[in-house]
Amino acid sequence: MNDLAILNGKIFDGANTYEANIYVKDGKISTVSSERFDAVEIYDAKGFYILPGLIDPHVHFALNLGKYTSADNFESGSIGAAYGGVTTYIDFLDPITEYSELERAFDRRMKLAANSHVDYTFHTTIAHPNFSTEKLCQKSLELGINSVKNFTTYSSSNRMTRDGYIFELLKSTKKYGLIATFHAENDDMILRAMSSERTHVPSRLPKYHSFEAEAEAVSRIANFAKLTDGQAYIVHNSSGRSVELLKRCGIPSNLRLETCPQYFVLDSSKYEKSEEIAALYALVPPLRSREDVKLMREHFKNGLFYTVGTDHCPFKKIEKLENANDYDSMPNGIGGVETSFYIFYTLFVKSGILDLNELVKIQSTNVAETFGLNEKGKLKVGYDADIAIFDPNAKWVVSNDTLHTKADYTPYDGLALNGKFVSTIVRGNFVVKDGVFNEKTKGRFVKRGPVFWRTH
Ligand SMILES: [Zn+2]
Numbered sequence: 227m228n229d230l231a232i233l234n235g236k237i238f239d240g241a242n243t244y245e246a247n248i249y250v251k252d253g254k255i256s257t258v259s260s261e262r263f264d265a266v267e268i269y270d271a272k273g274f275y276i277l278p279g280l281i282d283p284h285v286h287f288a289l290n291l292g293k294y295t296s297a298d299n300f301e302s303g304s305i306g307a308a309y310g311g312v313t314t315y316i317d318f319l320d321p322i323t324e325y326s327e328l329e330r331a332f333d334r335r336m337k338l339a340a341n342s343h344v345d346y347t348f349h350t351t352i353a354h355p356n357f358s359t360e361k362l363c364q365k366s367l368e369l370g371i372n373s374v375k376n377f378t379t380y381s382s383s384n385r386m387t388r389d390g391y392i393f394e395l396l397k398s399t400k401k402y403g404l405i406a407t408f409h410a411e412n413d414d415m416i417l418r419a420m421s422s423e424r425t426h427v428p429s430r431l432p433k434y435h436s437f438e439a440e441a442e443a444v445s446r447i448a449n450f451a452k453l454t455d456g457q458a459y460i461v462h463n464s465s466g467r468s469v470e471l472l473k474r475c476g477i478p479s480n481l482r483l484e485t486c487p488q489y490f491v492l493d494s495s496k497y498e499k500s501e502e503i504a505a506l507y508a509l510v511p512p513l514r515s516r517e518d519v520k521l522m523r524e525h526f527k528n529g530l531f532y533t534v535g536t537d538h539c540p541f542k543k544i545e546k547l548e549n550a551n552d553y554d555s556m557p558n559g560i561g562g563v564e565t566s567f568y569i570f571y572t573l574f575v576k577s578g579i580l581d582l583n584e585l586v587k588i589q590s591t592n593v594a595e596t597f598g599l600n601e602k603g604k605l606k607v608g609y610d611a612d613i614a615i616f617d618p619n620a621k622w623v624v625s626n627d628t629l630h631t632k633a634d635y636t637p638y639d640g641l642a643l644n645g646k647f648v649s650t651i652v653r654g655n656f657v658v659k660d661g662v663f664n665e666k667t668k669g670r671f672v673k674r675g676p677v678f679w680r681t682h
Contacts, residue, residue: 466521
């Protein structure tokens with residue numbers, strides 16, 4: 227006897243569209259069939275679309291920056307995720323320099339994540355480490371982590387990893403089956419842009435973190451990928467012009483690009499209104515020009531982005547505004563985990579530019595494949611029963627009152643969106659059912675072993 231039957235839905239599995247019933251037993255998908263079988267619980271999904279649970283590879287819950295901590299902890303963040311169709315996310319360990327810090331960094335985040343309501347895993351984060359790339363890879367894998375985040379900038383706060391180490395690390399990724407991920411901006415260009423101004427204000431963000439600084443660094447990572455054959459992944463690509471340069475130089479198949487929703491519907495005109503508004507939209511990379519946004523949409527349509535993350539990292543208004551005239555004292559980041567899919571669905575699917583399967587691939591299947599989440603991202607027998615049930619006809623307008631974040635504003639306020647997840651299932655358990663949250667459903671840590679990308 228199955229535990230759950232989801233009947234009459236239209237399945238979009240990231241490749242094909244078809245009508246079938248999905249059956250769940252012991253947290254796994256047990257049958258996908260047009261036939262009727264018995265189940266303890268029956269869910270009628272008539273009129274809805276059935277998608278594999280989405281996977282957000284880039285969130286920052288309970289990110290402690292010293293004075294400020296990001297507004298969503300693992301509980302509220304994961305609830306927002308569930309309402310956005312997300313059944314697994316990848317957060318980050320705190321940056322480490324010493325080898326001995328890695329296990330402690332892992333334990334610390336694991337404790338905080340214990341109250342997550344959907345599944346989770348972490349990227350190891352390094353900050354100019356003083357130990358070998360071999361030890362880094364071996365220890366990460368021992369902890370069940372197969373990805374390592376690098377910053378090519380932030381030397382001023384000691385988070386930058388230098389090119390020599392990056393080059394070695396990429397060679398090691400190939401050997402051990404790891405993925406090196408990069409926040410890629412040219413450190414020296416940023417330092418110079420900032421040092422030329424005596425005081426720093428948020429409205430000048432696009433000047434400090436210019437698209438050229440991003441373009442230079444992503445190109446460098448692409449070159450390292452070509453030289454090493456390692457597995458390289460660039461997070462939060464923000465600039466259409468930067469991606470254009472990459473494209474012209476050639477994006478090797480062992481380099482994968484992530485982007486985020488904010489770079490598709492928000493632009494740098496937010497920085498021109500007032501320092502207060504600029505502060506609310508202070509994030510890195512910053513919002514880009516209208517020209518960039520237009521190009522980003524073209525690149526998305528043309529399949530240049532392998533995954534979508536959100537870089538979900540909201541702060542409270544007061545935290546953003548209490549130093550609105552002092553960029554150096556304010557926390558960077560905005561929210562987005564709950565709204566991401568709807569933004570892309572509205573922009574690309576509802577408008578007829580892309581097939582829904584294309585979006586499902588980018589927000590689920592590709593993420594699972596890239597980061598070795600081997601039992602997720604597919605609606606196939608034997609996979610985890612992570613299922614998102616979507617009403618394609620819903621229409622709504624974003625307002626912070628209806629979101630589940632603990633932040634007190636949303637950067638998308640007033641944005642009209644299409645589609646809504648009505649129910650979200652994690653390993654066979656409803657975390658949201660017909661719009662109602664079920665606190666009993668708990669997430670768990672997903673171990674990830676070595677992964678070797680299929681490249682050509
Ligand atoms: Zn981030």
